[in-house]
Amino acid sequence: MNNEQCCTITCESPLDQNYWDAQYKARATGWDLGQIAPPIQNFINTLENKNSRILIPGCGNTYEAEYLLEIGFTNITVIDIAPTLVTMLQQKFANNPNIAIILGDFFEHQGEYDVIIEQTFFCALPPFLRQKYVWKMHRLLANEGIIAGLLFNRTFEISPPFGGSQKEYKLLFKDAFYFLKLEIAAHSAEPRQNSELFFEFKKNNTVQVHLYAFEGITCSGCMETVSAKFATLPTVLNVSMSSDYSEVLIVSETEIQQKKLQEIISYEQKYKIHLL
Numbered sequence: 001m002n003n004e005q006c007c008t009i010t011c012e013s014p015l016d017q018n019y020w021d022a023q024y025k026a027r028a029t030g031w032d033l034g035q036i037a038p039p040i041q042n043f044i045n046t047l048e049n050k051n052s053r054i055l056i057p058g059c060g061n062t063y064e065a066e067y068l069l070e071i072g073f074t075n076i077t078v079i080d081i082a083p084t085l086v087t088m089l090q091q092k093f094a095n096n097p098n099i100a101i102i103l104g105d106f107f108e109h110q111g112e113y114d115v116i117i118e119q120t121f122f123c124a125l126p127p128f129l130r131q132k133y134v135w136k137m138h139r140l141l142a143n144e145g146i147i148a149g150l151l152f153n154r155t156f157e158i159s160p161p162f163g164g165s166q167k168e169y170k171l172l173f174k175d176a177f178y179f180l181k182l183e184i185a186a187h188s189a190e191p192r193q194n195s196e197l198f199f200e201f202k203k204n205n206t207v208q209v210h211l212y213a214f215e216g217i218t219c220s221g222c223m224e225t226v227s228a229k230f231a232t233l234p235t236v237l238n239v240s241m242s243s244d245y246s247e248v249l250i251v252s253e254t255e256i257q258q259k260k261l262q263e264i265i266s267y268e269q270k271y272k273i274h275l276l
């Protein structure tokens, strides 16, 4: 069994608060570039409104926030689940009114943002959370909001980080976002050259994006059958099921009643779907 399968189905050591805090306590932060990633710096340089509400989830040492502050941005929020790191950030940015530092789980966070910056957060999450990530990003963005940053375009033998590909990201974010950019990043930091994609996606606010808990699927064949059935509904644009089959993301042109979704899968009694 490879690492990805391990952590998508039954992970022995969950990637929770204890895991991440232990990495900071042990100073085992091999992901930390020690500087802002140049493609993200270039993206930030294109932002005109210094009062844009900006979120950096899974912020780590947040060189991005440091740079944003340096060039005059006034409304930055960073969130991370690791207390050791967050205490250090609270000291580092003490009394700076332009940045809010939050200790918490990104998936529980509430707010509204114009820009969300992705830097080695998506790849730190177990892959079964990818559909939830898309749903949460869509909810946190204001109309016209942008999510931008870097995603790996490779796989890894030992995870985290969990890799991915352009094809996978297109299927995952399709229809919930407009793809403004999704390309091999130019000017990546040296260790990541040619292995990451720069992306800039704009929220599609003309669609419904919902995440449902799903019960009863145990194999990829059934997952494909169920997804194909949902996809036949007239206004459904995209259906994406999590790798542990516990959640399904549905993007549609109109609101779809949960009753209708349950009806479609009623051929198998054990299948249950509930809106999250």
Ligand SMILES: C[S@@+](CC[C@H](N)C(=O)[O-])C[C@H]1O[C@@H](n2cnc3c(N)ncnc32)[C@H](O)[C@@H]1O
Pocket: 015, 020, 021, 031, 032, 033, 057, 058, 059, 060, 061, 062, 079, 080, 081, 082, 085, 104, 105, 106, 107, 119, 120, 121, 124
């Ligand atoms: C690989 S590190 C990247 C840190 C930083 N973005 C960087 O590039 O240096 C992943 C970060 O996500 C944080 N994290 C993991 N799961 C999280 C969650 N559910 N909510 C908020 N932060 C989380 C970890 O504590 C860690 O700081």
